Structure formats: C-alpha cells, structure tokens
Amino acid sequence: MGDSGPLDGIRVLDFCWIGAGALVTKALAELGADVIRVESRTRPDNLRVTPPFRPGTEGGLEASGYFASRNPGKRSFALNMRHPDARAIALDLAGRCDIMTSNFRPGVMERWGMSYEEVKAVNEAIIYLVMPMQGSDGPHAGFIGFGSTIAALSGLVHLSGVPERVPVGTGTHYPDHVPNPGHALVGLLAAIFHRSRTGEGQIVELSQFESTVNVIGPAVIAESAGIPVERDGDRMAGVSPRRAFATADGAWVVIACATDEQRKALASTLDLDSLADRDDADGIVADAVAGFAAEDLLMTLGAAGVPAERVNSSRDVLTDRRLVERGFWYDVDHPVIGTMPMFRLPFRWEGSRVSKPARPPLLGEHTWEVASSLLGMDREEFDRLTAEGVLE
Amino acid sequence: MPEPGRALAGVRVLDLADAYGAYASRLLSDLGAEVLRIEGLGAPDPIWPAPTRGHVDLGALFVNAGKAVLHADSVTEADLEALVGASDVVIEAAGRLDGVGFDRERVAVLNPDLVRVTVSPFGGSEPEDGPVDDLLVLAAGGLMHLGGYRDLGPMGAWGGQSAMAASIFGAVAALIGLISGRSTFDVSAQESVAQALEDSVAEFALVGIVRDRRGESPREAGTGTFHCSDGYVSMVAGRLGTARAWSGLVAWLTEEGAPGAEVLSDEQWSDFHHRRTPAAIDMFTGIFEAFAESRSKESLYRDAQERGIALSPVNDMASVLADRQLAERGFFVEVEDEELGPVVYPGPPYRLSASPVLSPLPMRAADRDAVAAFIRAERGDG
Numbered sequence: 001m002g003d004s005g006p007l008d009g010i011r012v013l014d015f016c017w018i019g020a021g022a023l024v025t026k027a028l029a030e031l032g033a034d035v036i037r038v039e040s041r042t043r044p045d046n047l048r049v050t051p052p053f054r055p056g057t058e059g060g061l062e063a064s065g066y067f068a069s070r071n072p073g074k075r076s077f078a079l080n081m082r083h084p085d086a087r088a089i090a091l092d093l094a095g096r097c098d099i100m101t102s103n104f105r106p107g108v109m110e111r112w113g114m115s116y117e118e119v120k121a122v123n124e125a126i127i128y129l130v131m132p133m134q135g136s137d138g139p140h141a142g143f144i145g146f147g148s149t150i151a152a153l154s155g156l157v158h159l160s161g162v163p164e165r166v167p168v169g170t171g172t173h174y175p176d177h178v179p180n181p182g183h184a185l186v187g188l189l190a191a192i193f194h195r196s197r198t199g200e201g202q203i204v205e206l207s208q209f210e211s212t213v214n215v216i217g218p219a220v221i222a223e224s225a226g227i228p229v230e231r232d233g234d235r236m237a238g239v240s241p242r243r244a245f246a247t248a249d250g251a252w253v254v255i256a257c258a259t260d261e262q263r264k265a266l267a268s269t270l271d272l273d274s275l276a277d278r279d280d281a282d283g284i285v286a287d288a289v290a291g292f293a294a295e296d297l298l299m300t301l302g303a304a305g306v307p308a309e310r311v312n313s314s315r316d317v318l319t320d321r322r323l324v325e326r327g328f329w330y331d332v333d334h335p336v337i338g339t340m341p342m343f344r345l346p347f348r349w350e351g352s353r354v355s356k357p358a359r360p361p362l363l364g365e366h367t368w369e370v371a372s373s374l375l376g377m378d379r380e381e382f383d384r385l386t387a388e389g390v391l392e
Numbered sequence: 393m394p395e396p397g398r399a400l401a402g403v404r405v406l407d408l409a410d411a412y413g414a415y416a417s418r419l420l421s422d423l424g425a426e427v428l429r430i431e432g433l434g435a436p437d438p439i440w441p442a443p444t445r446g447h448v449d450l451g452a453l454f455v456n457a458g459k460a461v462l463h464a465d466s467v468t469e470a471d472l473e474a475l476v477g478a479s480d481v482v483i484e485a486a487g488r489l490d491g492v493g494f495d496r497e498r499v500a501v502l503n504p505d506l507v508r509v510t511v512s513p514f515g516g517s518e519p520e521d522g523p524v525d526d527l528l529v530l531a532a533g534g535l536m537h538l539g540g541y542r543d544l545g546p547m548g549a550w551g552g553q554s555a556m557a558a559s560i561f562g563a564v565a566a567l568i569g570l571i572s573g574r575s576t577f578d579v580s581a582q583e584s585v586a587q588a589l590e591d592s593v594a595e596f597a598l599v600g601i602v603r604d605r606r607g608e609s610p611r612e613a614g615t616g617t618f619h620c621s622d623g624y625v626s627m628v629a630g631r632l633g634t635a636r637a638w639s640g641l642v643a644w645l646t647e648e649g650a651p652g653a654e655v656l657s658d659e660q661w662s663d664f665h666h667r668r669t670p671a672a673i674d675m676f677t678g679i680f681e682a683f684a685e686s687r688s689k690e691s692l693y694r695d696a697q698e699r700g701i702a703l704s705p706v707n708d709m710a711s712v713l714a715d716r717q718l719a720e721r722g723f724f725v726e727v728e729d730e731e732l733g734p735v736v737y738p739g740p741p742y743r744l745s746a747s748p749v750l751s752p753l754p755m756r757a758a759d760r761d762a763v764a765a766f767i768r769a770e771r772g773d774g
Contacts, residue, residue: 006574007571051595052591066591068594069591069593135717145702148615148628149704150704151626152624153626153705153707154712157706161540162541162544167624168547168605170553171540172539178584183560186560187749189564190744191399193570202744202746204743210723210740210741210742213712215551215556218440218454219709221732222443223736230708234548243547246545252537254536258525311536311537312533313534313602314589314603318596323582323586326515326580340594346581346582346587347515347564347583350574
C-alpha cells in the first residue's frame with residue numbers, strides 16, 4: 001500500500017490469478033489502492049509453483065519469481081472458496097470494497113455465489129471487473145486460452161515473422177502483459193470516474209480476444225478494405241535498413257534509417273559506399289556491423305545521427321541508463337526469494353518515484369490482519385474458521 | 393452533474409500527440425470524451441506503422457477515429473490559449489506545447505486544473521530530433537530480444553506495438569489524473585514495452601539465465617505453434633496449462649489413434665522436467681503434427697476446446713473478420729470512410745454496463761466552428 005497514491009482510499013477484492021488479471025491489480029496497488037488478493041492454499045495460483053526459483057529455494061508456495069513479479073503491493077487473504085462457509089466471508093469483504101476483480105472462465109464466480117448480481121445486492125456501487133477470454137456470452141464463451149493462444153486467435157501471431165516461415169509472434173504471452181491488463185485498467189478507471197460523478201457502479205467486461213484485436217486494429221480495417229496485410233519481418237516502406245544486426249560481441253543492434261541523410265551518415269560511419277539503390281544494402285551493413293562491438297557501434301552511430309538501439313536482453317534492461325535514471329526498477333526483499341527487482345508502471349507523476357510498493361505477499365500473510373481490522377473478527381472465530389479449513 | 397451515460401461525457405481532451413500517444417485519446421473518445429486533435433504543431437507528421445493506400449494511412453484512421461482533427465496552420469495563438477484553457481486533459485508528444493511558446497508556467501496560469509500527459513518514446517519532456525521508429529523502442533524495451541527466429545535474429549511484432557502500449561498507458565494516466573487531481577504524467581513507451589518481458593527479468597535476477605528468442609521451437613512439449621492441414625494452430629498444454637490439459641491432450645491423441653501417441657502415457661511424460669527436454673519437445677511435435685496433418689485449424693480448435701485444452705487457430709485477418717464468436721457478439725463495426733468506402737473497425741476492447749463505450753466513428757476534419765464549440769462547451773468535471 002502506498003501512503004499517498006492517486007488511488008488512496010480505493011479498496012479492491014481481487015480474485016485474479018495467473019497472468020493478465022494479476023497485472024491489473026499490481027497496477028492498482030502501485031497507484032495506492034488497497035488490493036486484497038483472495039488466494040487458496042488448497043488450489044493455489046499456478047504461478048506460485050512456476051519457475052524461476054532462486055537455486056536452493058524451490059518447493060513450497062513462496063519461491064516463485066514469476067508470481068513475485070506480478071504481485072507486489074498486494075495483501076494476501078487465504079480463503080478456500082470451495083468451502084460452503086467461504087461465501088459469507090467473501091461477500092462481507094465485497095461489501096467493504098470499491099472494486100472486485102476476477103479473470104476466471106465465465107461461471108466460476110457464479111458457482112461460488114459471487115456473481116455481479118449477488119455482490120451488487122450487498123454493495124450497490126461495486127465496480128466488477130471480469131476478463132473472460134472471449135467474453136461472457138456467445139458460442140465460444142467457455143473456451144480457454146493463454147496469452148499466446150489469444151495472440152494467435154487475434155491475428156497478431158500471423159502478422160509477426162517472415163513470410164516463408166512459421167509465424168513467431170512476440171515469442172511471449174504478450175496480450176497478458178500489455179493489451180489486456182492495460183485495456184482492463186482503462187475500462188476500470190473509467191468506471192471509477194463514472195462512479196465519482198454519478199455514484200453508480202457497473203460491470204466492466206474485458207474480452208481478452210476483443211481487446212487484443214484492437215492492438216492490431218489497422219490490420220482489421222485493411223483486410224476489410226481489401227488491402228493485403230501479411231507478415232514481412234521488420235520491413236517497412238521508406239525505412240531501410242530496418243532490422244537487427246549482430247555485433248562482434250554477440251549482441252544485436254537495431255538500425256532504422258527513415259531518411260537519405262541518415263542512410264548517408266550510416267554509410268560514412270561504416271566506411272561504406274553509398275547504400276542508395278542497393279538491393280543488398282542489408283547484407284553490406286550486416287558485414288560491416290559484425291566488426292564492431294555493440295557499445296562502440298552505438299556511440300559512433302549516435303554521434304553521426306543514425307537511429308540505433310541495442311536489442312536489450314533481460315540483463316541489459318536492468319542497467320539501461322534511461323530505465324535506471326527514471327527509477328523503473330526497484331528492489332524488494334523477500335523472506336524466501338531474497339532481493340529481487342520489480343518493475344513500475346510505465347509513467348511517473350508527482351511524487352511517484354518516492355513510494356515503493358510492499359514486497360509480494362506470502363500466501364495468507366494478511367488473512368488475520370484483514371479479518372480482524374476489516375471484518376472485525378475476533379481471534380476465537382478466526383481460529384475456528386481456520387480449523388474448519390475456511391480460512392487457510 | 394452530466395447526464396448519466398458515457399463515462400467521460402463532458403470531458404474535453406486536446407490531442408497534441410504523435411503516434412506514441414494518439415491511441416490514448418482515441419480510447420478516451422470512445423469513452424465519451426470530446427477530442428480535438430491538432431496535427432503539425434511545431435513538428436512533422438508522425439510515422440504511422442501500418443499499411444497505407446494512396447495517401448490514406450490506416451494506422452491514422454484507426455487511432456484517430458471519433459476525433460475532430462485539424463492542422464496547426466489553421467490555429468492561431470489565441471485559439472491555442474483558449475483551447476488549453478478549455479481542456480480537461482492534454483495528451484502531447486514531448487515538448488509540443490513548450491515548443492510553440494506555451495511553457496509550463498504559462499500553461500499552469502491558463503489552466504491550473506489541466507491534466508497533462510506526455511507520451512514519448514523514452515519518457516521525459518525533451519523532444520526527440522525526429523520521429524522515433526517503433527522497432528528501436530521494441531529493442532530498447534527488451535521485448536524484441538524475446539521475439540524472432542534463432543537463425544535470423546531478433547524481430548519485432550507487427551503494428552507499432554510500442555506506440556499502442558504507450559498509448560494504452562497514456563489513457564490510464566489521463567484517467568488517473570481525472571480521478572485524483574494529479575496534474576502531470578510522463579509516459580515512456582520503452583517502459584510500456586518493458587511491462588511485457590514475462591518472467592525473463594526474474595529469471596535473470598534469480599537464476600542468472602538470460603532468456604533468448606526461441607523462434608519456432610517451443611519451450612516444452614504440449615506448447616507451441618503446430619502445422620496442420622490448412623495452416624497453424626497455437627497450443628498451451630504444458631506447465632502453464634490447466635491441470636487436466638496435458639492428460640487431456642494425451643487422452644485425445646490416444647483415443648484418436650495418433651501414431652506414436654501411446655509413448656506419451658509413459659510415466660516420465662507426466663513430469664514437466666522431461667517435457668522440457670529438447671528430445672521430448674521434438675518427439676511431441678512429430679506426433680502432434682502427424683496427427684494434425686489431416687485436420688483443419690477449425691476442427692482442431694473445436695475438438696481441443698471440447699476437451700478443455702487451450703488451443704487456438706493461428707488466424708489470418710480474413711479468419712479474424714469471419715470469426716463466429718466475434719460475429720455473435722456484434723464486435724465488428726462498419727464505418728463509411730470517405731476515401732475507402734465501407735470499412736470494418738474492431739469494436740471497443742471492453743464493455744461497460746452502465747456507461748456504454750461508443751462504437752468507433754470516423755475521424756472528421758475540424759473547422760474553426762469546431763474549435764469555437766470546443767472552447768465554449770460546458771466544463772465536464774463536476
């Protein structure tokens with residue numbers, strides 16, 4: 001919890017797990033909201049047992065760096081929703097929250113008696129985010145998927161790669177990381193703004209499929225207008241070269257020249273004849289670049305006004321000057337994992353660099369804290385519910 | 393209080409963004425904000441990373457839908473003063489207002505309540521020398537390192553994703569400003585891309601392994617892109633898959649009599665460590681692609697989903713436009729474009745039950761009357 005974040009005073013009951021949903025509530029926590037994550041020890045978030053693990057810490061539910069990276073700043077409340085007595089506690093919590101979030105398949109929240117209508121009955125103004133893969137209705141509403149399969153369904157994979165080979169997309173579950181949590185945040189924040197002006201709550205439904213189609217929106221328009229769009233590597237009309245080149249020290253550098261002036265500067269920097277009208281310009285540049293170390297090349301190209309960037313690896317991003325200077329990374333100390341870098345939202349506002357979200361929670365770390373302070377539960381009842389397996 | 397309806401009814405947004413921020417104000421427009429976009433204010437036209445037809449830029453059509461757009465040539469300094477004063481939100485490329493004589497102090501005097509969101513390739517308020525190519529930002533943000541082919545090198549994703557990512561967070565920032573009264577936000581496209589590095593930074597920090605692009609080779613058996621009779625399908629039935637996905641996949645292949653599938657029932661295959669070995673990955677790919685060779689994307693999609701296996705077709709754009717689920721949900725919106733005729737836009741990325749999101753409308757050329765109306769309109773913030 002931040003102490004002066006822009007969403008201070010907003011409380012979130014968070015049923016999200018795994019990918020896209022967890023990033024939505026990570027952002028809300030960073031913005032100062034009190035995010036209470038409902039977790040189960042009987043059926044824990046799969047990410048809690050997913051690598052990477054620091055060597056020697058494997059096993060158990062607290063060692064996953066994957067889980068940690070998506071959950072800083074949240075409180076963990078261990079509640080077994082499959083227990084018949086869990087619903088009353090969840091509804092009590094929902095009554096004290098502004099937002100409820102989940103990213104299960106349609107039907108799961110309903111099975112737990114936590115549908116929008118049921119929550120609304122105890123909290124008229126609740127903002128209720130759902131993130132079903134293909135929407136809450138329609139013939140494929142029950143279909144399942146992950147970021148990479150959603151990217152495939154939406155057309156993004158087909159368009160990314162070279163024509164004669166298997167399309168490779170981004171090589172990640174990209175829709176889970178930006179398009180879907182990002183769009184969900186926009187919808188959710190719009191609903192918060194609406195509520196601040198009208199007092200009215202609502203359902204925000206993000207179909208992960210429909211959200212992802214939007215980030216390739218121009219391809220939809222093109223297809224409908226009969227303009228062919230196919231994958232073509234990194235080629236783009238008018239920009240040449242435009243691709244990554246391997247350097248002498250095993251790194252890669254992107255060079256993208258949009259003007260003749262830049263191409264001339266590139267040629268002269270690399271001591272090449274003019275690159276104009278050369279079909280094999282990419283090959284000539286590749287051969288020349290292969291003789292430079294990346295750092296030297298970037299310095300030389302930068303000084304000559306040639307647009308170039310290192311293809312930053314997961315190691316490079318941690319030391320990239322701009323990211324470091326802007327405070328993009330911050331370390332947390334975790335009792336099992338040790339020190340680990342966390343990433344911030346991609347923007348700063350006044351005071352945002354001072355606050356630092358709390359380390360990711362241990363499973364159930366805040367169950368007593370939330371039960372006692374928010375629900376007014378006494379120790380005796382807490383112990384009874386724990387013994388009965390309702391609280392975990 | 394404004395009429396209930398659109399979430400951002402009555403909110404006025406002045407759009408001085410380049411490609412990195414233009415989709416931000418598009419999102420605000422769909423939520424009901426009135427958006428006036430001025431192009432060419434002390435800067436050349438942006439590069440839109442998408443296909444063109446003649447002089448029609450489809451990237452611009454998409455991200456500027458719903459906005460009133462005019463060129464800086466038809467805006468006087470007095471107009472700009474009034475527009476800044478009348479706006480609730482400005483979304484701009486770095487240094488856009490500053491570059492035409494509207495420094496921070498002047499803007500603060502004109503409009504102390506203004507929410508200012510700067511969206512730029514690398515953050516900060518200093519303008520770049522010229523337009524920054526999306527590929528450079530995908531590289532600097534780290535996503536490109538994970539994409540592409542092993543033999544061909546790192547490769548970017550289609551469609552200017554660094555700009556889409558930065559714009560989405562630009563809209564997030566603008567809404568936070570409206571909600572909280574915070575006034576200044578600085579969005580970095582590089583950092584927006586760096587949201588998408590999956591577990592790779594954690595893996596380096598905890599294990600010391602620098603993840604490299606995997607290209608066509610999947611991370612483990614049961615997951616990846618596979619060839620079938622009419623294209624490719626994408627599947628996740630490994631470590632991240634649901635508990636029953638792998639066993640369901642083995643049962644499916646076995647029941648259908650896929651040649652060689654019986655080996656997958658051997659004990660060692662239930663251990664994901666085994667399924668991550670190159671030999672296991674190769675063997676599974678061979679078995680699955682032999683099975684899929686006589687089956688279409690659609691039939692594999694249907695049969696896998698019936699069994700709770702996360703498999704999707706790798707759709708081309710024609711298949712996306714023909715998708716049954718999207719059609720049933722009324723997702724696509726036909727828009728009459730002056731130059732292209734009838735074209736199809738994707739519908740909104742989310743649905744709000746009480747404050748419905750607008751379907752995309754074509755962008756429109758604004759005139760002086762539109763400027764005057766923007767300035768005169770009732771303030772939206774209640």
